[in-house]
Amino acid sequence: MATKDGGISLSRQRQRAAFWFLAPMLAALFLVAAWPLLRTIWFSLTDTLLSDLYGGEWIGFNNYLSIRTLESGRVIYRGTLVDPAWWNAVWNTVRFAFVSVLFETLLGLIVALVLNAEFKGRGLVRAAILIPWAIPTIVSAKMWAWMLNDQFGIINDMMLNLGLIDQKIAWTASVDTAMYAVLMVDIWKTTPFMALLILAGLQMVPRDIYEAARLDGINPVRVFFKITLPLIRPALAVAIIFRMLDALRIFDLVYVLTPNSAATKTMSVISRENMIDFDKFAYGAAQSTLLFAIIAIFVSLYIWLGKVDLSGEGQR
Amino acid sequence: MTAQKLLTTIAFYALVVVIVLFSVFPFYYAIVTSFATGTELFKVNYWPRSLDWSNYTSVLGGRNFVRSIWNSVFIATTTVAFALFLAVTASYALARVRFRGRGLLLMMILAVSMFPQIAVLAGLFELVRFLGIFNTPWAMIMSYVIFTLPFTVWVLTTFMRDLPVEIEEAAIVDGATPWIIITKVFLPLLWPALVTTGLLAFIGAWNEFLFALTFTSSETTRTVPVAIGLLSGASQQEIPWGPIMAASVIVTVPLIILVLIFQRKIVAGLTAGGVKG
Known part of the structure; x- marks a missing residue:
């Protein structure tokens, strides 16, 4: 009896301590995440200006969509949801996210399979692929902007020498190629991250499975699709969702590599532009709220449909 | 064959x-x-032709770039120290104490780390103005908590879960309070994990661009990414590529050296966190 009481009060004591240990972190997260998010949503329902943050008045959903019927019977639609610039940004972001994540996953898988093999100099290769990851995004944007420079860039020079192109291309400035430039840099920078996450999954696959398959004389390609891929599926699913979320909110690379290009402007870029540069603070807030909603829906669907275990609690 | x-x-x-x-x-x-x-x-050169340091001297000679480096060092260090301090106790509670809603809380913390940062920009801008810290390092230190804290909590929680139960039980039998357990028992064991998460959070804070761009308005308060991103010449046509590359090399070499030294730990931390640093 006495021990049982002792057990209860001990776990009580631990739970009380846990509360006090968590409180400062929760307070900090409320201050910098929850509260600003609520304020952003609030701003999106007003006509607040950057120059006068407290002068805004409630205008309901007019920043999103307002429908007004004129006396002549003409109906006027306004707001983000009928703004072609916004839908252009949505399309740019989605296209960027899907293409970049697709390539990063495929290339990351190849790099991970290479690193999972045993060969001389493996440590060196792993060190080398960490370099793109370690370079700040802004620095890589500038480095590639220089390499992709239309007049003096080394990429045009290489491609001309190899006969791939017959005239110099203005990669970052031209509407047709700006998105390719952004994709190129992002894939270069993020494939290592993907490769490392997939490699961690690969290393959990017991080696004797491969051994057994090899002794049975099964084709390595078949082994990959029938054994390896199903076993690393959970790791792959988590890696893809993290990358996807990162890609959907991309800002810095686009902002620095292709400034003011309609061909690459993403949701984050257009929101900030309206908020800070164009003094349409509330309008930008509405756009960033929409981005938040899109991402939230996407994550919920992904977790629900893919039954992805993100918390890691399921393993224990 | x-x-x-x-x-x-x-x-x-x-x-x-x-x-x-x-x-x-x-x-x-x-x-x-x-x-x-x-x-x-x-001219496109595939090999170095000369060893001319003048780009470096011109970048480091301009006072603002050196200033930016110090801004970044100060901001990233303070952010990391703050995040680690809060994260150690919080992750102990999340990893070692059973309470209702723990899984939900972990998911919420993860959700914050995956936030699109633009979604809080308007609200944070107001908060920064309200607190009177616009165009000071504190605006960045405060806003960087949004991605460093969830990340450090998340990674330290996974590390702490794997520590053997016996150590803690022995301490409890000896009458140690949770605070003693954290500071005297777990902290010494956690040093490697702290170094890893601290380093990853440092890199994240060092590289951040959106908040630093929005919350600074003068050249002396800029962080390194903003300084490099906005480095421009006399006119649009004259982009100073030499100095930009010199500046890029200066801020990247220390990072690369750190990453190469802590290679193994970083890979372990990245895979535990699953979050881009």
Whole structure:
């Protein structure tokens, strides 16, 4: 009896301590995440200006969509949801996210399979692929902007020498190629991250499975699709969702590599532009709220449909 | 059979070489460019032609760039110290104490780390103005908590879960309070994890661009990414590529050295966190 009481009060004591240990972190997260998010949503329902943050008045959903019927019977639609610039940004972001994540996953898988093999100099290769990851995004944007420079860039020079192109291309400035430039840099920078996450999954696959398959004389390609891929599926699913979320909110690379290009402007870029540069603070807030909603829906669907275990609690 | 095996080996090593070249070349080319000046810049050089340090002296000679480096160092260090301090106790509670809603709380913390930062920009801008810290390092230190804290909590929680239960039980039997357990028992064991998460959070804070761009308005308060991102010449046509590359090399070399030294730990931390640093 006495021990049982002792057990209860001990776990009580631990739970009380846990509360006090968590409180400062929760307070900090409320201050910098929850509260600003609520304020952003609030701003999106007003006509607040950057120059006068407290002068805004409630205008309901007019920043999103307002429908007004004129006396002549003409109906006027306004707001983000009928703004072609916004839908252009949505399309740019989605296209960027899907293409970049697709390539990063495929290339990351190849790099991970290479690193999972045993060969001389493996440590060196792993060190080398960490370099793109370690370079700040802004620095890589500038480095590639220089390499992709239309007049003096080394990429045009290489491609001309190899006969791939017959005239110099203005990669970052031209509407047709700006998105390719952004994709190129992002894939270069993020494939290592993907490769490392997939490699961690690969290393959990017991080696004797491969051994057994090899002794049975099964084709390595078949082994990959029938054994390896199903076993690393959970790791792959988590890696893809993290990358996807990162890609959907991309800002810095686009902002620095292709400034003011309609061909690459993403949701984050257009929101900030309206908020800070164009003094349409509330309008930008509405756009960033929409981005938040899109991402939230996407994550919920992904977790629900893919039954992805993100918390890691399921393993224990 | 052996011919085929030889061919596979050659193909494999060719792939390895391609991977390494592709990873390293852009940075190599930045170094080559950073040593080129004048008309040298306008010729494509695959190999360094001269060792001209004038781009470096011009970048470091301008007072603002050195200032930016100090801003970044101060901001990143303070943010990391703050995040680690809060995260150690919080992750102890999340990893070692059973309470209702723990899974939900973990998911919420993860959700914050995956937030699109633009979604809080308007609200944070108001908060920064309200607190009167616009255009000071504190605006960045406060806002960087949004991605450093969830990340450190998340990674430290996974590390702490794996510590053996026996150590803690022994301490409880000896009458240790949770605070004593954290500071005297767990902290010494956690040092490697703290170094890893601290380093990753530092890199994240060092590289951040959106908040730093929005919450600073003068050249002296800029962080390194903003300084490099906005480094421009006298006119639009004259982008100073030499100095930009020199600045890029200066801020990247320390990061690369750190990453290479802590390679193994970083890979472990990244995979535990699953979050881009």
